Amino acid sequence: MLTVEGLRSRYGRIEVLHGIDLDVASGEIVTVVGANGAGKTTLLKCLSGIQPVSAGSIVFRGEALTTVPAHARVRRGLAQSPEGRQIFTNLTVEENLRLGAYLFSDDKVERDRDDAFAMFPILKEKRNLAAGGLSGGQQQMLAIARALMGRPSCLLLDEPSMGLAPILVAQIFDVVKSLKALGVTVLLVEQNAFGALSVADRGYVMETGRITMSGPAAELIADERIRAAYLGI
Numbered sequence: 744m745l746t747v748e749g750l751r752s753r754y755g756r757i758e759v760l761h762g763i764d765l766d767v768a769s770g771e772i773v774t775v776v777g778a779n780g781a782g783k784t785t786l787l788k789c790l791s792g793i794q795p796v797s798a799g800s801i802v803f804r805g806e807a808l809t810t811v812p813a814h815a816r817v818r819r820g821l822a823q824s825p826e827g828r829q830i831f832t833n834l835t836v837e838e839n840l841r842l843g844a845y846l847f848s849d850d851k852v853e854r855d856r857d858d859a860f861a862m863f864p865i866l867k868e869k870r871n872l873a874a875g876g877l878s879g880g881q882q883q884m885l886a887i888a889r890a891l892m893g894r895p896s897c898l899l900l901d902e903p904s905m906g907l908a909p910i911l912v913a914q915i916f917d918v919v920k921s922l923k924a925l926g927v928t929v930l931l932v933e934q935n936a937f938g939a940l941s942v943a944d945r946g947y948v949m950e951t952g953r954i955t956m957s958g959p960a961a962e963l964i965a966d967e968r969i970r971a972a973y974l975g976i
C-alpha cells in the first residue's frame with residue numbers, strides 16, 4: 744500500500760533522513776521505533792507532505808506521492824494524527840470530530856461519528872464538552888478518532904503514547920491494535936518500542952536518520968540488541 748525508497752530529507756543544509764526504505768502492506772500495523780531525534784517525525788512529515796523530500800520516492804496505492812501536496816494526500820486516503828495531538832481545545836469533542844470529516848458532506852458522516860463513539864465511549868459521554876477539558880489520554884483518543892473521520896485507508900500515527908500515564912499508554916496501544924480490525928492500515932512511529940512492537944505486525948528500527956534493523960515485530964522484541972538498546976531489558 745505504501746512504499747518508500749531511498750527517502751532523504753534535510754533541514755537547511757543538514758540532512759536528517761539518509762535514504763529510508765520501508766513498506767507497509769494493506770491491513771498491516773507497521774511501526775518505526777527509535778530514540779528521540781532519530782528522525783521519526785521527519786519521516787512522517789515527508790509522508791504527509793509537510794516536509795520537503797530531497798531524494799527518493801513515496802508510492803501510495805500505486806501512485807507516486809512525492810510531489811503531491813499535503814491536502815491531496817489526505818484525499819487519497821493517507822491521514823496523519825500528529826505528535827502532540829493538535830486538537831482544537833476550544834471546540835467541543837463533537838465539533839472536533841466533524842472537522843475530521845471536512846472532506847465529506849454525505850450522510851455517512853453521522854455513521855462515522857457513531858462508530859467513533861462506539862469505539863471511544865468516553866468521547867460520546869463528553870461530546871458536548873470543550874476538548875481542552877479532556878485528559879491527555881482522552882485527547883489522544885479524540886485525535887485518532889478525528890483522523891478516522893477522514894476515512895483513511897492508511898493512518899500515520901506520531902507518538903500516540905507520548906506524555907501519557909502508563910495505564911493510558913496501554914489503552915492507546917489497545918486502540919491502535921483495534922484499528923486493524925476496522926481494516927485501517929497503520930504506520931505507527933514511537934519511542935515506546937515495547938508498546939509499539941507489542942501491537943505491530945512488523946517493525947523498523949531507526950537510528951540517526953537510517954533504518955538499522957527491520958523484521959516481524961515478535962522477532963524484534965526478542966532480539967538481544969533491541970532489548971538492550973530500547974526495551975531496557
Ligand SMILES: Nc1ncnc2c1ncn2[C@@H]1O[C@H](COP(=O)(O)OP(=O)(O)OP(=O)(O)O)[C@@H](O)[C@H]1O
Nearest residue numbers: 754759777778779780781782783784785786826934
Ligand atoms: N525544524 C527543524 N529544524 C532543524 N532541525 C530539525 C527540525 N526538526 C527536527 N530537526 C532535527 O532533525 C532530527 C530528527 O528529528 P525528528 O523530530 O524527526 O526526530 P524524532 O525521531 O521524531 O524525535 P522525537 O521523538 O523527538 O519527535 C533531529 O536531529 C532534530 O534535532
